[in-house]
Amino acid sequence: MATEIPDIVIGRLPIYLRELRRLQAEHDKLTTSSHELGERLGISSAQIRKDLSHFGEFGKQGTGYHIGYLVDQLCQILHLDQVWPVVLVGAGSLGTALAYYDGFRPRGFEIRWIFDTDPSKIGHEINGMCIQAISELEETIARHKIAVAIIATPASAAQEVTDFLIESGIKAILSYAPLHLSAPAGVHISYSDPVTELQRMTYYLG
Amino acid sequence: MATEIPDIVIGRLPIYLRELRRLQAEHDKLTTSSHELGERLGISSAQIRKDLSHFGEFGKQGTGYHIGYLVDQLCQILHLDQVWPVVLVGAGSLGTALAYYDGFRPRGFEIRWIFDTDPSKIGHEINGMCIQAISELEETIARHKIAVAIIATPASAAQEVTDFLIESGIKAILSYAPLHLSAPAGVHISYSDPVTELQRMTYYLG
DNA sequence: TTAAAATTGTGAAAAGTTACACATACTCGA
DNA sequence: TCGAGTATGTGTAACTTTTCACAATTTTAA
Numbered sequence: 001m002a003t004e005i006p007d008i009v010i011g012r013l014p015i016y017l018r019e020l021r022r023l024q025a026e027h028d029k030l031t032t033s034s035h036e037l038g039e040r041l042g043i044s045s046a047q048i049r050k051d052l053s054h055f056g057e058f059g060k061q062g063t064g065y066h067i068g069y070l071v072d073q074l075c076q077i078l079h080l081d082q083v084w085p086v087v088l089v090g091a092g093s094l095g096t097a098l099a100y101y102d103g104f105r106p107r108g109f110e111i112r113w114i115f116d117t118d119p120s121k122i123g124h125e126i127n128g129m130c131i132q133a134i135s136e137l138e139e140t141i142a143r144h145k146i147a148v149a150i151i152a153t154p155a156s157a158a159q160e161v162t163d164f165l166i167e168s169g170i171k172a173i174l175s176y177a178p179l180h181l182s183a184p185a186g187v188h189i190s191y192s193d194p195v196t197e198l199q200r201m202t203y204y205l206g
Numbered sequence: 207m208a209t210e211i212p213d214i215v216i217g218r219l220p221i222y223l224r225e226l227r228r229l230q231a232e233h234d235k236l237t238t239s240s241h242e243l244g245e246r247l248g249i250s251s252a253q254i255r256k257d258l259s260h261f262g263e264f265g266k267q268g269t270g271y272h273i274g275y276l277v278d279q280l281c282q283i284l285h286l287d288q289v290w291p292v293v294l295v296g297a298g299s300l301g302t303a304l305a306y307y308d309g310f311r312p313r314g315f316e317i318r319w320i321f322d323t324d325p326s327k328i329g330h331e332i333n334g335m336c337i338q339a340i341s342e343l344e345e346t347i348a349r350h351k352i353a354v355a356i357i358a359t360p361a362s363a364a365q366e367v368t369d370f371l372i373e374s375g376i377k378a379i380l381s382y383a384p385l386h387l388s389a390p391a392g393v394h395i396s397y398s399d400p401v402t403e404l405q406r407m408t409y410y411l412g
Numbered sequence: 413t414t415a416a417a418a419t420t421g422t423g424a425a426a427a428g429t430t431a432c433a434c435a436t437a438c439t440c441g442a
Numbered sequence: 443t444c445g446a447g448t449a450t451g452t453g454t455a456a457c458t459t460t461t462c463a464c465a466a467t468t469t470t471a472a
Contacts, residue, residue, distance in 0.1 A: 008429075014405035018384060033449060041386050045449090046431060053451055061450045062438030079408045086404075093303035098400070100299050103384060107401045108408070147411055148404060172407035174400055178224060178309060180247045188410055190403040194304070194380055195313045197396040198292075198354060199220035201378035202285045202314070204394055205353055214459070239419065251419090252461060259421055267420045268468030 009051045015041060016048065017074045018107075020067055033064035080108040085144060087170075089161050090152035091116040091124075091131050094176055098152060099126045109148065113140055117157065134164070141168040151175040162189075215257045221247060222254065223280045224313075226273055239270035286314040291350060293376075295367050296358035297322040297330075297337050300382055304358060305332045315354065319346055323363065340370070347374040357381040368395075 019041055023032055034045035034052075052058055052065075058073055059065045075081050086104070088095055088111045099111055114131050116122065121131050132140070140146070149170045151158055158177035165173060166187050175181055178193040225247055229238055240251040240258075258264055258276075261283055265271045281287050292310070294301055294317045305317055320337050322328065327337050338346070346352070355376045357364055364383035371379060372393050381387055384399040 006428075010409045011406050013409070014402035015386070017405070018399075018402060019386065022385065035449075042388075044431070046433095047429090049449090049451060050430080057451070059450050060438070061436065062440095062448055064449060077409065078405050079411060080405060084404070084408060093306050094300075097299035097303040101400075103401060107405070109401065109404050148408070150400070171411055172404070174403050174407075179228065180221070180225065182248070188407040190407060192398050192400065192403065193224075194307075194356070194398065195309060195315065196220035196224060197380050197398065198290070198315050198378070199223070199284050199286060199313070200217050201380075201394040201396060202290060202354070203216045203219070203283065205285060205377055212458075241419080250461070252463095253459090255419095255421060256460080263421070265420050266468070267466065268418055268470095270419060 005054050009054055012043070012047075012051055013074055013078055015043075016051075017071065017078070017080075020071050020074070024067055024071065030068070031064045031066050034059070036064075075108075078108075082108070084109050084148050085146050086111045086148045086150060087113045087115065087137070087141065087146055087165075088150045088152060089115045089134070089137070089165070090154075090157075090176075091118075091121050091126060092152060092154075095152035096126055098150060099129065111150070112144075113146075117153075134161075137164065138168040141165070141170060145169075147171045149173050151177055153177055155179045211260045215260055218249070218253075218257055219280055219284055221249075222257075223277065223284070223286075226277050226280070230273055230277065236274070237270045237272050240265070242270070281314075284314075288314070290315050290354050291352050292317045292354045292356060293319045293321065293343070293347065293352055293371075294356045294358060295321045295340070295343070295371070296360075296363075296382075297324075297327050297332060298358065298360075301358035302332055304356060305335065317356070318350075319352075323359075340367075343370065344374040347371070347376060351375075353377045355379050357383055359383055361385045 016037065019037060023029065034048040038045040038048050055073070055077055058070050083105065086109050088098060091114050095114065099114055104110055112129065114126055114129050115134050115137050116131050117134050122133050124131050147170060149165050151161055151173060153161055155177045158175060158179060159181055162173060162181045162183060166183055172188045174190045174192065176192050178195060181189055183189055222243065225243060229235065240254040244251040244254050264276050264279055289311065292315050294304060297320050301320065305320055310316055318335065320332055320335050321340050321343050322337050323340050328339050330337050353376060355371045357367055357379060359367055361383045364381060364385060365387055368379060368387045368389060372389055378394045380396045380398065382398050384401060387395055389395055
């Protein structure tokens with residue numbers, strides 16, 4: 001039961017969690033079933049049960065899952081029983097949008113520092129945070145023991161920023177720069193490139 | 207050779223294309239190998255060769271792949287031998303950032319219309335485009351035969367917007383709203399939710 | 413000219429993932 | 443209390459994806 005759990009399973013847990021929170025917010029039901037959840041997510045109920053069974057027995061035959069309990073369990077598994085402080089690198093229009101996004105906090109993350117290389121931006125405030133020079137990055141990460149970063153720089157700066165973040169102690173990076181980043185084992189990187197996503201879909205359009 | 211090609215293979219083609227363009231831009235080499243490409247992307251060379259072999263024989267033993275030729279072939283396969291016009295729904299800070307992003311055009315897409323429900327935004331300009339009311343969406347999509355849309359609205363509006371886009375003829379949607387969207391078969395949806403990505407990574411952080 | 417090195421495309425094996433189907437257990441109403 | 447209905451957790455089978463390994467071909471350099 002506590003063997004190596006596949007990445008692909010881990011990747012679905014946040015989706016389950018997100019939908020469970022929606023269920024909590026929308027209805028005042030206390031329980032749901034793998035069937036209902038699967039229906040809402042376009043995932044088979046068997047898959048949901050199998051995924052959850054990697055971590056324990058959270059459901060009850062005949063009844064299903066207690067939503068609040070399952071939310072708590074998923075939060076524990078995903079280490080979301082805390083708010084992760086996040087550094088953002090890149091204060092362009094995307095970085096600015098991320099800095100203002102209020103969807104991080106209620107789901108376990110908070111952008112607390114913004115860095116940029118452009119001297120003309122340094123000192124300016126975004127959503128109450130002062131844009132700082134990259135030279136201050138290392139000390140900030142060390143002092144606050146930050147593990148999570150978001151990169152919203154141009155592609156040309158992203159690998160250098162990545163190297164620096166990792167050297168400073170960052171363990172998880174979400175990158176919006178449109179390129180593959182090299183990182184040593186033990187550092188987790190996730191990518192978001194709108195163009196590759198669109199290109200994947202146009203394959204299917206005549 | 208021309209049987210059903212796995213989605214997962216299609217999903218990697220834009221990554222290959224992106225890296226090939228980088229190779230073109232950075233060096234003045236004319237050829238590359240599956241090994242070099244794999245090295246740069248953290249993908250095995252065998253996988254790259256197998257993926258490409260679904261579509262034809264693009265390489266040459268002993269030499270590798272001619273970069274320009276392979277780029278052309280991938281563009282054809284992904285239907286990127288044209289610029290796809292895109293409608294953007296949602297003119298908040300994320301929508302605005304997307305509207306200003308200059309990385310779409312050189313890779314086959316162009317945001318040309320922006321819609322929002324907020325009456326106070328309608329009429330304002332973003333990057334030369336006038337924010338329009340949702341009521342004009344259907345006619346715009348029909349007149350210009352648009353197939354691709356980006357949703358950058360709050361979650362609460364996203365399903366309604368999706369239904370409307372699909373009814374109007376949209377076939378591919380990139381959604382930044384943090385929820386699963388229902389759509390009929392034949393409509394392609396791709397998601398980008400920074401929080402689920404971060405949550406996936408925190409699992410691995412003690 | 414020849415041998416060594418580089419590289420592809422691919423059949424087959426291995427590994428990973430999903431779906432099936434059912435024993436088991438709980439709920440609800442009569 | 444009982445029987446019908448609901449729903450879980452899981453062993454196994456089916457399917458999908460990746461890796462291996464090698465014949466075939468081209469390049470390079472002696």
